[in-house]
Amino acid sequence: MSYIIEETFSNLKNGGVVNLISGITIALATIILSLLMLALEHIGGEVRSFRDRPVVVAFLSDTLDESSIGKLKSQVEKMEGVKSVNYISKEGALERCREVFGDEWKLIIEGLEDINPLPASLEITVKEGWLTPDRLAKLAEKLGGLEGVEDVRRETEAGILVKRMEAALWGTGAVLGIASAAIVFFSVMLTAHFRREEIRIMRLVGATNWFIRGPLILQGVFLGFFGAVVGQLAFYGIFRLYAPQIGISKFLPPDRIVLLILLGIGFGLLGGIAPIRRYVEA
Amino acid sequence: MIQFYNVNMEYKRGIKVLYDVSFHVDKGEFVFLVGPSGAGKTTVLRLIYRDLIPTSGEIIVVGKNLSRMKSSQIPYLRRKIGMVFQDFKLLPHRSVFDNIALPMKVVGAGRSAIRRNVNQLLHLTGLTHRKDAYPEEISGGEQQRVAIARAIANDPLLLLADEPTGNLDPNLSLEIMRLFEALNYRGTTVFIATHNYALVRRMGKRVIRIERGRVFEE
Numbered sequence: 474m475s476y477i478i479e480e481t482f483s484n485l486k487n488g489g490v491v492n493l494i495s496g497i498t499i500a501l502a503t504i505i506l507s508l509l510m511l512a513l514e515h516i517g518g519e520v521r522s523f524r525d526r527p528v529v530v531a532f533l534s535d536t537l538d539e540s541s542i543g544k545l546k547s548q549v550e551k552m553e554g555v556k557s558v559n560y561i562s563k564e565g566a567l568e569r570c571r572e573v574f575g576d577e578w579k580l581i582i583e584g585l586e587d588i589n590p591l592p593a594s595l596e597i598t599v600k601e602g603w604l605t606p607d608r609l610a611k612l613a614e615k616l617g618g619l620e621g622v623e624d625v626r627r628e629t630e631a632g633i634l635v636k637r638m639e640a641a642l643w644g645t646g647a648v649l650g651i652a653s654a655a656i657v658f659f660s661v662m663l664t665a666h667f668r669r670e671e672i673r674i675m676r677l678v679g680a681t682n683w684f685i686r687g688p689l690i691l692q693g694v695f696l697g698f699f700g701a702v703v704g705q706l707a708f709y710g711i712f713r714l715y716a717p718q719i720g721i722s723k724f725l726p727p728d729r730i731v732l733l734i735l736l737g738i739g740f741g742l743l744g745g746i747a748p749i750r751r752y753v754e755a
Numbered sequence: 756m757i758q759f760y761n762v763n764m765e766y767k768r769g770i771k772v773l774y775d776v777s778f779h780v781d782k783g784e785f786v787f788l789v790g791p792s793g794a795g796k797t798t799v800l801r802l803i804y805r806d807l808i809p810t811s812g813e814i815i816v817v818g819k820n821l822s823r824m825k826s827s828q829i830p831y832l833r834r835k836i837g838m839v840f841q842d843f844k845l846l847p848h849r850s851v852f853d854n855i856a857l858p859m860k861v862v863g864a865g866r867s868a869i870r871r872n873v874n875q876l877l878h879l880t881g882l883t884h885r886k887d888a889y890p891e892e893i894s895g896g897e898q899q900r901v902a903i904a905r906a907i908a909n910d911p912l913l914l915l916a917d918e919p920t921g922n923l924d925p926n927l928s929l930e931i932m933r934l935f936e937a938l939n940y941r942g943t944t945v946f947i948a949t950h951n952y953a954l955v956r957r958m959g960k961r962v963i964r965i966e967r968g969r970v971f972e973e
Contacts, residue, residue: 476860476863487848671846671848673844674844674845674846674857675857675861676830676833677804677806677833677838677840677844678833678834678838678857678858678861678905679830679831679832679833679834679858679861679862679909680830680861681827681830681861682827682830684830684861
């Protein structure tokens with residue numbers, strides 16, 4: 474075992490620039506992945522709140538009586554894509570405004586104390602697959618056609634954009650991971666190529682395939698680990714420098730940091746198991 | 756120790772190098788394989804350490820039938836065989852000490868055992884003062900002795916040598932042969948391929964002659 478470790482460090486030392494480039498690539502990939510993860514940590518919270526927030530609001534006519542409102546509510550509840558419906562009365566709406574505006578509310582309502590200008594409404598949350606612009610527009614159109622509904626407002630497309638961004642971020646992460654593995658792969662291949670005569674001699678004196686491959690695989694693992702740790706440290710430095718300016722105070726949680734380092738090791742390992750059969754096989 | 760049965764060897768491009776070769780080398784023997792350059796001596800050695808597979812025929816080495824040997828078993832066969840190559844095959848970026856230690860590292864020997872054994876071999880081959888030198892810093896004769904020390908590092912059952920005196924002066928050649936003889940007295944089977952007929956005659960050992968891929972017992 475000590476021989477394999479000695480050999481690994483010898484490979485890393487003798488690999489020079491090639492190994493350095495591999496390490497830097499993994500470090501850069503880790504920085505970008507860390508940035509994406511941090512963004513997702515913050516945006517992810519928004520996405521989750523979208524799923525539970527009413528994305529469509531139907532404002533009701535003041536002329537509707539309680540039984541008509543009840544019928545309308547149950548009619549909306551039965552509509553396709555609707556997850557839940559919450560009725561907000563005129564008084565409820567007024568109360569909310571008071572809570573939101575606090576003392577400023579008195580200035581807004583001055584002279585209108587006896588009149589409540591706010592309409593009653595049905596706040597509608599939709600099912601998972603209905604958070605798309607087309608489906609929300611269709612739902613809003615249907616709601617607008619119902620008797621007693623005066624106006625329909627739907628959320629902007631922020632939630633959907635966030636979801637798309639999430640997918641794009643993970644896609645970028647996957648591409649970066651594969652690129653890192655490919656660079657480690659070529660680095661290990663080059664080491665095996667430069668050492669082919671040495672590997673042949675080792676085979677001739679009775680070295681097993683794993684005795685020869687061990688240091689090369691460990692080389693990949695070490696490059697992955699080293700790159701990921703350096704990348705994390707660099708990203709922490711960048712975070713400390715710029716986070717206060719963009720109003721973020723929370724760094725990546727420990728499980729994400731561990732995950733990124735494991736990813737680095739994983740991609741390094743993947744690269745380390747390079748197709749070096751022709752060099753190592755007896 | 757070595758048994759060849761009707762071995763034929765033809766390289767990929769159709770060049771036939773061995774014709775129906777059969778011979779035996781018993782355990783504990785000291786045998787020379789002599790013949791001119793290109794006669795097929797190196798091919799015979801490469802077949803013995805399973806670097807080549809014969810086109811036809813059977814080869815049994817250290818009790819193993821090489822034709823039926825799996826690739827994964829080859830390293831374990833080679834650990835029982837010490838080889839001295841014509842071109843030495845030393846690791847250029849390793850010191851003399853590390854080159855000799857390599858077969859012991861391969862079998863997982865401990866650090867102190869390696870140090871002790873390598874120091875003994877350095878003493879035996881007269882290379883103690885060169886242990887930290889790199890192959891390119893030492894003479895051809897010294898490189899030859901490093902290759903021999905490496906070949907016997909694991910106390911092999913069989914020692915193969917391909918022109919082991921090719922780069923040495925007559926006195927040193929005889930000295931190396933005496934070293935092989937000493938190893939043979941300890942029980943190691945020695946099989947040496949050479950075209951140094953004078954040395955072979957002087958040693959007075961069993962000789963197998965090879966000419967144009969055919970073997971004759973002398």
